[in-house]
Amino acid sequence: MGNSAREFFASRRGRVVKENFTAYLFLAPAATLIGLFGLFPVAFAFFVSLHRWRRFPDHYSGLANYEKALGNLAFILFFWLALLLLATGFLLIRRLRANLSDSRRVVDYAQIACGLVLGYSILLVVDWFFKLIPIVMVIPRQVRGQNTSLELFMEKLGESFLHADVLLAGNQMLAALLCSALVVAVLLRRFPHQLRGQVIAQSMGVITAILGGIFLLQLTLAEIDAALAAARESGEALPIWSQLVFVTCGACLLALAWVIFQRGIRATENRRFLVLILAGISLAVGGYLLMAEMPAALTSADEDLLQGFWITIMYALGTVPVQLSIGLLLAYLLFQPIRYRAFFRMVYFIPYITPFVATSIVFRIIFNAPETAPANRMLSIFGIEPQRWILERNPVGELLGLPDFLAGPALALVVIMIYSTWTYIGYDAVIFLAGLGNIPGELYEAARIDGASGWRIFRHITLPMLSPTVFFLSLVAIIGTFQAFTQIWILRTGAVGSKVNTASVYIFDELQNSNRYGYASSMAFVLFAMILALTLFQNRVMGRRVFYG
Amino acid sequence: MAESTRNLSSIAKPPSGFDWSKLGIYTVLFAGVIVAVGPFLWMISASFMTLSEVSLTRLLPENLLWENYSTALRRANFLDIELVTDPVTGILQSISVSGYLWNSLRITLISVVGSLAVCIPAAYAFARMNFVGRNVIFALFLSTMMIPGIVMLIPHLLTVIWLGRLSESLFGPAGAWFNNWPSLTVPFFASVFNIFLLRQFFLQIPNDLWDAARIDGAGHPRFLRSVVLPLSKAPIMTIITLGFIGSWNALMWPLLVTINDDWRPIAVGLANFVTADTPGDLNLQMAASVITVIPILILYFLAQKQFTEGIAQTGIRG
Numbered sequence: 001m002g003n004s005a006r007e008f009f010a011s012r013r014g015r016v017v018k019e020n021f022t023a024y025l026f027l028a029p030a031a032t033l034i035g036l037f038g039l040f041p042v043a044f045a046f047f048v049s050l051h052r053w054r055r056f057p058d059h060y061s062g063l064a065n066y067e068k069a070l071g072n073l074a075f076i077l078f079f080w081l082a083l084l085l086l087a088t089g090f091l092l093i094r095r096l097r098a099n100l101s102d103s104r105r106v107v108d109y110a111q112i113a114c115g116l117v118l119g120y121s122i123l124l125v126v127d128w129f130f131k132l133i134p135i136v137m138v139i140p141r142q143v144r145g146q147n148t149s150l151e152l153f154m155e156k157l158g159e160s161f162l163h164a165d166v167l168l169a170g171n172q173m174l175a176a177l178l179c180s181a182l183v184v185a186v187l188l189r190r191f192p193h194q195l196r197g198q199v200i201a202q203s204m205g206v207i208t209a210i211l212g213g214i215f216l217l218q219l220t221l222a223e224i225d226a227a228l229a230a231a232r233e234s235g236e237a238l239p240i241w242s243q244l245v246f247v248t249c250g251a252c253l254l255a256l257a258w259v260i261f262q263r264g265i266r267a268t269e270n271r272r273f274l275v276l277i278l279a280g281i282s283l284a285v286g287g288y289l290l291m292a293e294m295p296a297a298l299t300s301a302d303e304d305l306l307q308g309f310w311i312t313i314m315y316a317l318g319t320v321p322v323q324l325s326i327g328l329l330l331a332y333l334l335f336q337p338i339r340y341r342a343f344f345r346m347v348y349f350i351p352y353i354t355p356f357v358a359t360s361i362v363f364r365i366i367f368n369a370p371e372t373a374p375a376n377r378m379l380s381i382f383g384i385e386p387q388r389w390i391l392e393r394n395p396v397g398e399l400l401g402l403p404d405f406l407a408g409p410a411l412a413l414v415v416i417m418i419y420s421t422w423t424y425i426g427y428d429a430v431i432f433l434a435g436l437g438n439i440p441g442e443l444y445e446a447a448r449i450d451g452a453s454g455w456r457i458f459r460h461i462t463l464p465m466l467s468p469t470v471f472f473l474s475l476v477a478i479i480g481t482f483q484a485f486t487q488i489w490i491l492r493t494g495a496v497g498s499k500v501n502t503a504s505v506y507i508f509d510e511l512q513n514s515n516r517y518g519y520a521s522s523m524a525f526v527l528f529a530m531i532l533a534l535t536l537f538q539n540r541v542m543g544r545r546v547f548y549g
Numbered sequence: 550m551a552e553s554t555r556n557l558s559s560i561a562k563p564p565s566g567f568d569w570s571k572l573g574i575y576t577v578l579f580a581g582v583i584v585a586v587g588p589f590l591w592m593i594s595a596s597f598m599t600l601s602e603v604s605l606t607r608l609l610p611e612n613l614l615w616e617n618y619s620t621a622l623r624r625a626n627f628l629d630i631e632l633v634t635d636p637v638t639g640i641l642q643s644i645s646v647s648g649y650l651w652n653s654l655r656i657t658l659i660s661v662v663g664s665l666a667v668c669i670p671a672a673y674a675f676a677r678m679n680f681v682g683r684n685v686i687f688a689l690f691l692s693t694m695m696i697p698g699i700v701m702l703i704p705h706l707l708t709v710i711w712l713g714r715l716s717e718s719l720f721g722p723a724g725a726w727f728n729n730w731p732s733l734t735v736p737f738f739a740s741v742f743n744i745f746l747l748r749q750f751f752l753q754i755p756n757d758l759w760d761a762a763r764i765d766g767a768g769h770p771r772f773l774r775s776v777v778l779p780l781s782k783a784p785i786m787t788i789i790t791l792g793f794i795g796s797w798n799a800l801m802w803p804l805l806v807t808i809n810d811d812w813r814p815i816a817v818g819l820a821n822f823v824t825a826d827t828p829g830d831l832n833l834q835m836a837a838s839v840i841t842v843i844p845i846l847i848l849y850f851l852a853q854k855q856f857t858e859g860i861a862q863t864g865i866r867g
Contacts, residue, residue, distance in 0.1 A: 016679075022769050023680035030671035031686070033739035038693035041704030048703055137707060140714035153718040201685070330581055333574050346853060347582050350589065353849050355798050357816045358838035361823050362588045365595070365603070365831050374591070374606045426585060483697055486800045490820060504699045508801065517703050524700045531697055 053518035057134040065522035071301035078220040085213030115203025121176035128169040135160040243297045250290030257283035308503035316481040318417040327428025348426035360490035391495040410499040435469030596835040603831040621836035625822040649818030660734040661792040672747030732806040750784040
């Protein structure tokens with residue numbers, strides 16, 4: 001027995017098996033942890049967001065949490081998401097077709113069938129899992145107070161597997177898994193060397209995207225019907241459908257306008273240029289008019305959340321451009337032939353690496369309200385009257401005597417912006433410096449021979465060559481502002497109330513103070529979607545201007 | 550990018566002697582230095598002042614009040630060392646250490662060691678082994694890096710509560726996760742960032758070494774232990790330093806999973822100390838901040854290269 005095993009592992013096939021086995025063994029701890037704390041949470045958070053959930057699962061509530069956060073806009077967004085999933089499915093079908101050989105062979109169909117079965121069984125696994133989860137999650141509450149022993153815990157766990165719904169879903173899942181194992185085995189036997197992972201993966205993608213899209217569409221339509229029925233009962237008119245149509249058409253028109261506008265800019269012929277630009281503008285106006293339904297769709301949204309998003313946007317606009325330009329300036333100066341470069345670089349980096357809590361506390365004291373606080377002392381040198389800084393909830397525009405629409409953020413938020421800029425400048429400068437070092441020196445020499453001035457060299461060589469770095473840093477900075485927490489936690493005071501709460505701080509408050517897990521999850525998802533959309537948008541718009549050498 | 554920092558010095562050589570035409574550049578750069586470290590210098594200076602001196606924004610203290618530090622250590626519960634001696638013989642029996650500094654140190658140690666133990670084999674498998682589904686699994690791992698922390702917060706919390714219950718019924722109260730070290734460290738063991746960093750390094754190790762090792766009869770585990778690891782001191786140092794700042798800084802997650810001072814890390818301790826004591830003893834707040842900053846600054850000056858290169862290579866702070 002031992003001998004034959006040794007012989008097997010010495011053979012070529014045996015070595016491959018052994019290598020696979022060792023690799024999975026190496027990977028097992030990381031894969032378990034990432035599955036548990038990285039991949040599973042995303043699906044789980046979405047699942048939680050569809051429930052009333054206060055510490056422990058309460059009951060399924062559909063899109064109610066999203067509706068509470070975004071008002072009717074939630075339905076519109078979910079409708080779009082469903083369409084997006086369906087579109088992905090059809091796109092994948094097209095890719096799949098292109099991937100297959102012209103003369104369709106049995107192996108192709110077999111692979112597609114295999115992918116479909118596998119994808120379907122994955123969906124069934126997810127279904128089973130999420131039927132099981134709420135039952136398993138309450139175990140800690142059930143065993144609380146009792147003499148907790150492993151036996152009791154395991155008994156409860158066993159019971160939850162035998163719950164009627166779970167059992168049904170579990171049986172379906174097992175059947176599907178068995179079926180897919182069978183299909184895979186047959187495939188491996190029949191076509192041992194012709195299988196292509198890509199085809200199987202794409203067919204898996206097709207079925208998951210289409211079924212997921214159908215599920216979401218059904219969910220959304222059912223929710224809209226329920227909301228309309230409830231509104232009819234109470235005698236109100238709820239214009240969800242008209243809002244859905246208007247906003248969707250508006251967004252489509254805006255996107256179309258953007259595309260046409262881009263074409264127009266690139267057009268060489270004058271008449272074509274004019275026609276395209278005019279068409280783009282008129283489409284944009286139409287889209288904008290249709291989008292005017294948007295505020296109406298948002299009337300029942302959570303105002304604190306909307307304010308949180310607005311604050312986040314102001315925060316990003318107030319910090320990212322400033323910190324990037326100062327960072328670039330410092331990096332450019334550091335790049336000149338000067339002495340003590342290493343010293344400067346080291347010093348500029350200090351604010352970034354020191355714990356944010358500690359430096360935030362220093363800023364809290366510097367920008368304190370008393371007349372004798374450091375910032376006010378500084379102002380008094382210039383003869384400006386003292387400010388209340390972190391205790392000031394009034395917008396800066398008002399303090400400067402500007403009209404209302406230029407009000408801007410609260411002064412307390414400006415302090416937080418100053419802090420963030422201060423922290424990240426050194427980081428930006430160091431990364432810019434590395435980017436500057438990547439630009440080949442010949443380019444500068446050639447430009448100098450052509451007689452270009454310093455500014456023109458900067459504008460036409462340094463900046464384009466540096467654009468990937470600018471792109472990267474702005475992306476990181478924007479995502480950073482969406483996730484900023486520590487500095488706001490420390491620098492906010494009771495006096496300013498919610499005037500400095502960005503969306504993520506508001507979500508955290510909601511979680512910690514009122515334990516509304518379901519609602520907090522749904523808001524976190526909205527934030528996630530915003531970050532994702534922003535990243536994609538930036539990739540498209542800015543990515544096109546990036547010069548990758 | 551590491552390469553670029555190296556050839557930086559070859560492109561632009563500093564001239565010998567002070568170049569007066571560069572005065573403008575130096576002025577701006579020194580202004581930058583003052584802005585960058587000014588708050589730190591004043592923080593240190595203020596930590597030695599009396600309360601009224603801080604409130605009046607003096608630049609320097611009249612007398613150095615070292616006792617601010619001992620008061621801050623005690624008041625903010627940063628460090629408390631208790632020596633228990635035998636009442637009769639006077640022999641030291643036990644030492645009990647507590648406080649946020651100690652907690653953070655323990656948490657950092659556990660999470661760095663755990664992270665290395667989990668990430669090194671995984672990175673090795675991705676870099677140097679062939680197995681079914683390698684690229685798919687790697688892509689899945691990488692995709693988790695893009696998910697914002699706030700989305701993960703709630704599921705992490707629920708998972709930790711549940712796993713904690715399970716391990717509590719296995720190991721008794723010591724096995725709790727919530728308000729205990731596992732919730733503060735285990736979710737961060739499998740850091741995709743660390744795996745990625747190590748993998749990039751492992752890929753650069755020449756294949757000849759592996760061939761030679763295999764001829765000598767070594768398998769993957771042996772090769773990893775006796776060839777790869779000794780060569781990988783640099784990335785491991787980077788992971789240790791970044792892991793150190795990461796756990797020293799963590800605020801949001803520990804705020805949620807700690808309810809008393811048994812395992813509460815320093816960032817939470819400091820935040821609570823300051824927000825609970827408004828307007829409070831500003832000089833003590835400064836002293837407490839200095840105490841928090843010092844370990845990081847020492848580490849920064851010792852391992853500067855790891856910091857700057859680790860961050861410049863990847864653009865991410867731990």
